[in-house]
Amino acid sequence: xxxxxxxxxxxxxxxxxxxxxxxxxxxxxxxxxxxxxxxxxxxxxxxxxxxxxxxxxxxxxxxxxxxxxxxxxxxxxxxxxxxxxxxxxxxxxxxxxxxxxxxxxxxxxxxxxxxxxxxxxxxxxxxxxxxxxxxxxxxxxxxxxxxxxxxxxxxxxxxxxxxxxxxxxxxxxxxxxxxxxxxxxxxxxxxxxxxxxxxxxxxxxxxxxxxxxxxxxxxxxxxxxxxxxxxxxxxxxxxxxxxxxxxxxxxxxxxxxxxxxxxxxxxxxxxxxxxxx
Ligand code: NDP
Numbered sequence: 398x399x400x401x402x403x404x405x406x407x408x409x410x411x412x413x414x415x416x417x418x419x420x421x422x423x424x425x426x427x428x429x430x431x432x433x434x435x436x437x438x439x440x441x442x443x444x445x446x447x448x449x450x451x452x453x454x455x456x457x458x459x460x461x462x463x464x465x466x467x468x469x470x471x472x473x474x475x476x477x478x479x480x481x482x483x484x485x486x487x488x489x490x491x492x493x494x495x496x497x498x499x500x501x502x503x504x505x506x507x508x509x510x511x512x513x514x515x516x517x518x519x520x521x522x523x524x525x526x527x528x529x530x531x532x533x534x535x536x537x538x539x540x541x542x543x544x545x546x547x548x549x550x551x552x553x554x555x556x557x558x559x560x561x562x563x564x565x566x567x568x569x570x571x572x573x574x575x576x577x578x579x580x581x582x583x584x585x586x587x588x589x590x591x592x593x594x595x596x597x598x599x600x601x602x603x604x605x606x607x608x609x610x611x612x613x614x615x616x617x618x619x620x621x622x623x624x625x626x627x628x629x630x631x632x633x634x635x636x637x638x639x640x641x642x643x644x645x646x647x648x649x650x651x652x653x654x655x656x657x658x659x660x661x662x663x664x665x666x667x668x669x670x671x672x673x674x
Pocket of ligand 1: 633
C-alpha cells in the first residue's frame with residue numbers, strides 16, 4: 398500500500414475516501430455504508446468528513462461505518478471557520494466526536510481560512526490535542542501565504558496537511574503551492590480528485606484510459622498517486638466503485654502516459670489563484 402508520511406513521522410495510506418454528500422438520503426444509506434466498509438476492507442483506511450457535510454449526517458454515516466474497527470482507521474474531520482474560536486471549536490469538535498461515535502479524531506482541519514484570529518484557532522487546536530480529542534491539526538484551502546501566517550502563529554509547528562482541490566483539470570497548485578508544501582514538509586490532501594465526476598466524461602482521458610484498459614477514474618487517480626506526499630480522497634457511494642478506485646493503487650503510469658495526459662491537461666504556465674469547490 399502506497400503511503401504518505403505525516404510531519405510527525407506516521408504513515409497513512411495515500412488513497413483514502415471522501416464522504417461529502419453521503420448520509421443525506423435515507424434510501425442511499427445502506428449502499429453508502431457498504432461502500433465505506435468495502436473501502437476499509439480494501440485498505441482505504443483514511444476517511445475524510447466534516448461537520449458541514451449534510452449538517453452532520455456524513456459524520457453519522459462514517460461513525461456507523463467505523464464502529465467496531467475505530468483503531469484501524471485514520472479519521473479526518475473539519476471545523477467550520479466560524480467555529481474555530483476558543484469555545485466554539487471545543488463544542489464543535491465534541492459534537493463531531495459524538496456523531497462519529499469516537500473519543501478522538503486523528504486529524505482536525507480548519508475547513509477554509511476565516512476571520513477568527515489564527516492565534517485563537519491554534520490555541521483551541523492545541524487544547525483539543527492536550528485533551529486527547531484530536532491527534533493532529535491541519536488546514537484546508539490554504540495558500541502558501543496563508544500557511545506561512547499559520548507557521549508564524551504556531552511558532553513553526555506544522556499542520557498535518559493542507560487539503561486542497563487538485564485533479565488533472567485543476568493543476569494550478571503545481572506552480573507554487575505544491576513545491577512550497579514539499580519544501581516545508583507539509584503533505585497535501587487532494588480533494589475532488591475526479592472533479593466531482595465531471596472529469597470522467599473528458600474524451601481525452603477516456604481515450605487514454607481505454608488504450609490502457611483502465612477506467613477513466615482509475616487513470617485520474619493513478620495520475621494523482623504518482624505525486625509524492627499527496628493523499629487522495631475520492632468519494633464513491635457503492636462497493637464496486639470503491640473497489641474500482643482502489644485498484645488505482647497498484648498502477649504505475651509510465652512517462653509516455655503522463656506526457657500524453659499533459660497534452661490534454663497541461664500543467665500551469667503561470668501562477669493562478671487557489672481554486673476551491
Ligand atoms: P470526487 O472528485 O471524489 O468525485 C465524486 C463523484 O465521482 C461522485 O459523484 C461519485 O459517484 C463519482 N465517482 C467516484 N468514483 C467513481 C467511479 N469509479 N466511476 C464513476 N464515478 C465515480 O468529488 P468530491 O467533491 O466528493 O471530493 C472527494 C472528497 O473530498 C469529498 O467527498 C470530501 O470528503 C472532500 N472535499 C473537501 C473539500 C474542502 O473544501 N476541503 C471540498 C470538496 C470535497 P457516486 O458517489 O455516485 O459513487
